[in-house]
Amino acid sequence: MAELEGAKESISFYVNGGKVVVESPDSETTLLYFLRTQLRLTDTKLGCGEGGCGACTVMLSWYQEGVVTHTAVNACLAPLCSVDGMAVTTLEGIGSSRDLLHPVQERIAIARAHGSQCGFCTPGFVMSMYTLLRNSHAPSEKQIEGAFEGNLCRCTGYRPILEGFKTFSQTGCCGGATKCCMDVKSSDGIKTIKGPSILFDASKFRPLDPTQEPTFPPALRTEPLIPLAIKGPRVSWYRPLTLDQLLVLRARFPQSKLVIGNTEIGVEVKFKGAFYDTLISCSQVPELNxxxxxxxxxxxxxxxxxxxxxxxxxxxxxxxxxxxxxxxxxxxxxxxxxxxxxxxxxxxxxxxxxxxxxxxxxxxxxxxxxxxxxxxxxxxxxxxxxxxxxxxxxxxx
Ligand code: FES
Ligand code: FES
CATH class of the missing domain: 3.30.465.10 (Uridine Diphospho-n-acetylenolpyruvylglucosamine Reductase; domain 3)
Structure with a gap:
């Protein structure tokens, strides 16, 4: 493509371990739409569509400079083109082959901790927690609370979700590994108050075994990224890999929109009637990172x-x-x-x-x-x- 030498017009990525190639994708398609309608992976939900509820949370993983990074993102705002060269993990991609459940799912969704009622938010909570555990096998309670800042639940009041997930914390509390916050000190030592505050018996939970998690696709460690030049029906998507390429594109398309996470542009386009015919993704330009x-x-x-x-x-x-x-x-x-x-x-x-x-x-x-x-x-x-x-x-x- 003249504006971006050596660019490809297709994208490829992995979803739950399987390779997906899309020839000439529509630059306006979101990852969520593609997962639900093309791959029929409907565990990932569409709630607000604007990054506010977390129902669409998936885990994105990529390899850079010897390190695999896992991060939770809102699939409703992530452009499909932005996941080229990455691995996407959805709720369908986690769990054991024995009963299909991951300990994260078991502790919230099977009502062990009563953390799921209507269940609409549950996939998003599970994927946020799962991503946190992929990055830290023993997160602190603060990290667990932080991981859910982008997940909303209208049914549970959050307590059972948090208490169920805090059992993964090594600092322990409310069913955790060490002691419960309802423990009281008495003159003869620590005594546990039992009563309505006890939501579950944590000893029945299956332990988390990080060695059983799916491996990052080996091919993504060796395949070099290639610039993208995707001409959609209405919108073109470019992904330069160097600052020079970015400046050439910017000079060629002075009115283009530069996009990284699509959290502003995505909402403007979806809900405010904005339209940009040329998007340039800057996420892979080293100088900007x-x-x-x-x-x-x-x-x-x-x-x-x-x-x-x-x-x-x-x-x-x-x-x-x-x-x-x-x-x-x-x-x-x-x-x-x-x-x-x-x-x-x-x-x-x-x-x-x-x-x-x-x-x-x-x-x-x-x-x-x-x-x-x-x-x-x-x-x-x-x-x-x-x-x-x-x-x-x-x-x-
Ligand atoms: S659907 Fe609400 S954040 Fe994506
Ligand atoms: S269980 Fe209904 S929204 Fe969370």
Whole structure:
């Protein structure tokens, strides 16, 4: 393809271990639509369709620089083209061959912990928990709660879901591995209060065996990524792999939209009548994925996801003097209130945090001219007597 040398016009990826190739895909198709209508994998649900409920959560896995990364995403917003070269795991892809259930499913869905009522949210909760366990075999209770920030349940009130899943935590509580929060200390030692607070008998749960999880497709470790140039019926999707390729495309299509997680553009297109005929995915451009600590502060590439940024900010807040990191702490506080885990896993600092008023000219308006790109932003260190506080104000009553 002239605009992007060596680009391919098809995509390939793995779903639950099986390879899927789509010739000339429609660039407007979402991963959720494809899973449900083309592959008939209907365990992944469509709730809100805008990244707000988590019913469509799936796990995406990819290989980069010797590391396999697993992340939970909202399939309702993920463009199908964006999963080229990745592995997708849905609820149908987990569980044992003996009874088809994974311990995560058993503990919530078989009412061992009474965490499923109508069941519509259950696949999303299961996939969020499953992804967390793929990344950490012994998560803390805080990590477990954090993993569900993007999952809504209208039936259960969350307590049975959380208590069931907290049994995976090594810190233990309410059925956990060590002791229950209803234990009370008496003069003769620790005594357990039994009563209506006991939702289940955790000793009946099957243990989690991480060695039994499906392996990451070996082919994805060796197959190199290839640039994409997909001409859909209405929308073209490009995926450059270098900064030069991105700049050439941007010059060729100055009005194009740059897309990373599709969390803003996807909602605009679906619900606000927006239409963009040329989308350029920047997620694989190395220069845009870098973070660097300099004398001035932290430089954050435009494609760095909010989850990666959060991890880096936490590390800097813990390791640097407090007076240098007050902006970082303020940003961490804001990230707590920004969307759910699945959204933060794919959305970027560029799309949502722009701090210079000469750059941010109004709601959803920036001073970027057609043909230009934002390479990175600098989050400066604070000075000794500089203080930063952050508040969130919603644009609705
Ligand atoms: S369907 Fe609600 S987040 Fe995707
Ligand atoms: S069980 Fe009904 S929405 Fe969660």
């Amino acid at each position: 870098k973070m660097a600590v300099t004398d001035e502060g932290l430089t954050v590439g435009a494609s760095v996801t909010l989850t990666r940024l959060e991890e880096q900010l936490k590390h800097l807040v813990e390791s640097l003097p407090e007076n240098k990191t007050r902006t970082f702490s303020a940003l961490l506080e804001m990230l707590r209130w920004f969307a759910g885990q699945q959204i933060r896993n794919v959305s970027t600092v560029t799309g949502v945090i722009v701090m210079d008023p000469s750059f941010f000219t109004g709601y959803k308006k920036t001073s970027i001219k057609p043909g230009e790109i934002l390479l990175s932003i600098l989050i400066p260190f604070t000075k000794e007597y500089e203080f930063v506080l952050s508040y969130k104000q919603a644009r609705r009553n």
